Amino acid sequence: MESFFEVNGQELRLTNLDKVLWPRExxxxxxLIKYxxxxxxxxxxxxRNRPVVFQRFPGGIQEKGFYQKNFPLEGPSWVKTFSINSRSSSKVTRYILVEDVQTLAWLGNQACIEIHPWFSSLQSLENPDFAVFDLDPMEESTFEQVCSVSLTIRDLLVKVGLKCYPKTSGSTGLQVYVPLKPRYSYEEVRKFVSYFCSLVHDIHPQITTMERKVDKRQGKxxxxxxxxAWGKTINAPYSIRPHPGAPVSTPxxxxxxxxxxxxxSSAFHLLNIKExxxxxxxxxxxxxxxxxxIDGILENLMVSK
Structure with missing residues (x-):
């Protein structure tokens, strides 16, 4: 079954609208498109104005989804794109740009349930305009502990005069954003976040870890x-997630x-996010x-070396 709708002056062909994506609910x-x-x-x-990566679940969230970076060959001609050369090969990725509501609706029709933008915009691809502390709890962690750690991050940043903004991941954790002037390299921003993560770990050694290998994180x-990092992405604010209950990553x-x-982290979802x-x-x-x-902080990090 297919239907044709006009969204923001653009005619869209929408298919399989009754396809169940979240079986339990x-x-x-x-x-999804209505949301x-x-x-x-x-x-x-x-x-807007950022390269974006999507996770698609055409068979619903109970089936294995896949990430899509490249604009599909069969995609509509009116969707805007931006090509970026890989740093490690000759590969060129033609990213989709989500500039308008009709593109969002088209993505919904593609069963794109997760939307992941870059940390930097097209005007300054080498310079992120926010940093993110991503708190990812393991099996032995509680959400109460995650909240406690996020408050420690806030307090440390407040002491150096920085504002930060929390949101649910829509999965199990929290993410804390620090807006930045887009003049720092990804390496500098990563060092900034790493430094504060080290301080947090020193305060909460029993419940946090900076261990990259999952099997060595001890449930923390x-x-x-x-x-x-350049080319990395994170689920957007208000992005819906492919988990039971259809949780939404919510500020x-x-x-x-x-x-x-x-x-x-799943407190807000498809049924209550509008309210x-x-x-x-x-x-x-x-x-x-x-x-x-963050000039002063980076200068101090260089001096401390």
């Missing part, structure tokens, strides 16, 4: 700083974390508007 492709249309005013801000919260208030109001957005608005706006300098 019965959520369909139609509901993208409703969330577009929030979601698009964090996708992994402080992932390596994601801050939070620090007060919500401190007061224990958020009990899991959340209507009540709170975009809590992540500062990531886009409040770009910050």
């Amino acid at each position: 019965g959520f369909t492709k139609s509901q 993208y249309l409703e969330a577009a005013p929030y979601l698009l801000k964090y996708l 919260i992994y402080l992932d700083y390596l994601q801050n 939070l208030l620090w007060e919500e974390i401190q007061q224990g109001n958020i009990t899991s 959340r957005l209507e009540a709170k608005g975009d809590l992540f706006e500062g990531v886009l508007t409040g770009k910050q300098s």
